Amino acid sequence: MDLDDLYQEIILEHYKEPKNQGTVADANVHVEGRNPFCGDEIKLTMLVQEGIVQDIKFTGSGCAISQSSASVMTEHIKGKRVEEVKKLFEEFGHLVRGEEHMHEQIDDMDELSAFQGVSAFPTRVKCAMLAWNAMKEGIEKELERYAE
Amino acid sequence: MAIAESIDDKLDVADVRKHFPIFSHPGNEGLVYLDSAATTQRPTKVLDAIRHFNEEYNSNIHRSAYKLAEKATAGYECARLLIAQFTGAAHSHEIIFTRGATEAINFVMRGWGEKFLKPGDEILLSEMEHHSNLVPWQVAAQKSGAKLKFIPFDDNGELELGKLDDLLTARTRLVAITHASNVLGTRVDVKRIIDAAHAAKAVVLVDGAQHVPHSPLNVQDLDADFYVFSGHKMLGPMGIGILYGKEALLDAMDPVLYGGSMIDDVRQYESTWAELPWKFEAGTQNIPAVIGLGAAIELLEEWGLRRIEEHDKMLTSYVLRQLEQIDFVTVYGPREHRNPVISFAIQGIHAHDIATFFDSRNIAIRSGHHCAKLIMKKLNISATARASFYLYNTTEHVDLFVDAIHKARGYFARWI
Numbered sequence: 001m002d003l004d005d006l007y008q009e010i011i012l013e014h015y016k017e018p019k020n021q022g023t024v025a026d027a028n029v030h031v032e033g034r035n036p037f038c039g040d041e042i043k044l045t046m047l048v049q050e051g052i053v054q055d056i057k058f059t060g061s062g063c064a065i066s067q068s069s070a071s072v073m074t075e076h077i078k079g080k081r082v083e084e085v086k087k088l089f090e091e092f093g094h095l096v097r098g099e100e101h102m103h104e105q106i107d108d109m110d111e112l113s114a115f116q117g118v119s120a121f122p123t124r125v126k127c128a129m130l131a132w133n134a135m136k137e138g139i140e141k142e143l144e145r146y147a148e
Numbered sequence: 149m150a151i152a153e154s155i156d157d158k159l160d161v162a163d164v165r166k167h168f169p170i171f172s173h174p175g176n177e178g179l180v181y182l183d184s185a186a187t188t189q190r191p192t193k194v195l196d197a198i199r200h201f202n203e204e205y206n207s208n209i210h211r212s213a214y215k216l217a218e219k220a221t222a223g224y225e226c227a228r229l230l231i232a233q234f235t236g237a238a239h240s241h242e243i244i245f246t247r248g249a250t251e252a253i254n255f256v257m258r259g260w261g262e263k264f265l266k267p268g269d270e271i272l273l274s275e276m277e278h279h280s281n282l283v284p285w286q287v288a289a290q291k292s293g294a295k296l297k298f299i300p301f302d303d304n305g306e307l308e309l310g311k312l313d314d315l316l317t318a319r320t321r322l323v324a325i326t327h328a329s330n331v332l333g334t335r336v337d338v339k340r341i342i343d344a345a346h347a348a349k350a351v352v353l354v355d356g357a358q359h360v361p362h363s364p365l366n367v368q369d370l371d372a373d374f375y376v377f378s379g380h381k382m383l384g385p386m387g388i389g390i391l392y393g394k395e396a397l398l399d400a401m402d403p404v405l406y407g408g409s410m411i412d413d414v415r416q417y418e419s420t421w422a423e424l425p426w427k428f429e430a431g432t433q434n435i436p437a438v439i440g441l442g443a444a445i446e447l448l449e450e451w452g453l454r455r456i457e458e459h460d461k462m463l464t465s466y467v468l469r470q471l472e473q474i475d476f477v478t479v480y481g482p483r484e485h486r487n488p489v490i491s492f493a494i495q496g497i498h499a500h501d502i503a504t505f506f507d508s509r510n511i512a513i514r515s516g517h518h519c520a521k522l523i524m525k526k527l528n529i530s531a532t533a534r535a536s537f538y539l540y541n542t543t544e545h546v547d548l549f550v551d552a553i554h555k556a557r558g559y560f561a562r563w564i
Contacts (some may be wrong), residue, residue: 003504003505003508003559007501007560008292012560012562012563013563015563016563037516037533038499038500038515038516038517038528038530039516039517039524039530040500040531041530061530062498062500062530063498063499063500063501064498064500064501064560064563065500065501066500120257121504124500124504124505127500136160142173
């Protein structure tokens, strides 16, 4: 269990200079993620149109893992189709929990794979998943609304 | 056997540590355990008491006429007597076993609050309550139409007791207050609060979960109406806690759990309740945990709470002295008159990252809001790192802790 596996350069760079911070002005998805055990919070705003995540931004406060994960996530899902995003969610979950998975969406060169180290720190999995869980909840809500 | 306690002789920490098998368990060598405010480690004497019950006289209490059951009943009721003595209660039937301090507060909320709180009544809490002494009263207020009020704390982390006279009114029915903060370490002058509350004819519940492990207690000297604490924060087992209540108040309360062993007589359509303390002890109790808690109290008395208090004080001033020298560290809570619970921040590093870094150096600390979100809100932070010390911690642990702070700053320096 090496600390450097968790705090990889890429992760800490995103922590220091997060991408896509702020609020999407014409967002149609607003969602909050909260980790009740530690108080970490994240607010996501997204513009989802024609089945595509057109824009996504976040604000929040929390640890290096939760905040950098949010930053990397926003970069990766912007412009992607909702179905792809859902697959990515599944695979990222497997990755941070250290479960076997098909490397369909995330290859080793991908920034997302930097979070593989989280799997050796079970207490931090919830930090890595905070933004992702919020994002999924937001997208599902939007899809439900659309279906109605 | 209890030895006469004098504060001249110090706690023999090296000897104390030998009583805790977890510290010599393979893999735990070098463990620096600084999370006793969350739960303390368990000494062999407590583990043995539980094991002896399970191996030698496991049986249910108050029910059967055979030797095992007699022994179990005696063990259970002996522990109650011990706890009554330990807390300074006037009667052992004022000691009610619960699952923990949280459940004890919920008992008062359900059995007393739901019966006596009326619309317009006021419940006075403090801003430094643990959620366990906040959330039940929020719900009680919502159900009854009572109103919550709060004693604020100042920049030093001390309750502003000068405001008590204004906060206590003719409508104040209950004051529920912590004896020591689990975040700020503040030791609260509950005696002053109780006296003021009684002058206003209010009932007082004291949450002693963070006080009882560290200092002597006498509920009669305090004149507390209700006093609660948890076994697992004072060397005892998990799943056992104490509700102390004055006899008259407990008598006036409704039972909270209904069923077996809490009854006096059962007829087809109605029943009557057993006398104290059994009125509140429905169903089969956690008997081994009660017996284990009794063993923990014997040990605390043998080591001596005055001596433990002195040891805590020594460690606290030793750690605070060092932290004050570090310009990138913020310590929350008072400088003096406080428990060995140190909430802190390292500039630029989130509490969780601090905790993970410390864990990589085998130092167990807590991070988060510590179930005290009102404190976090007031301090305008979302989390703190927290190191809490106890009788098995040494000055060497403090040195390792302080060294880890410097190392953490170094590790994350590039990204701060």
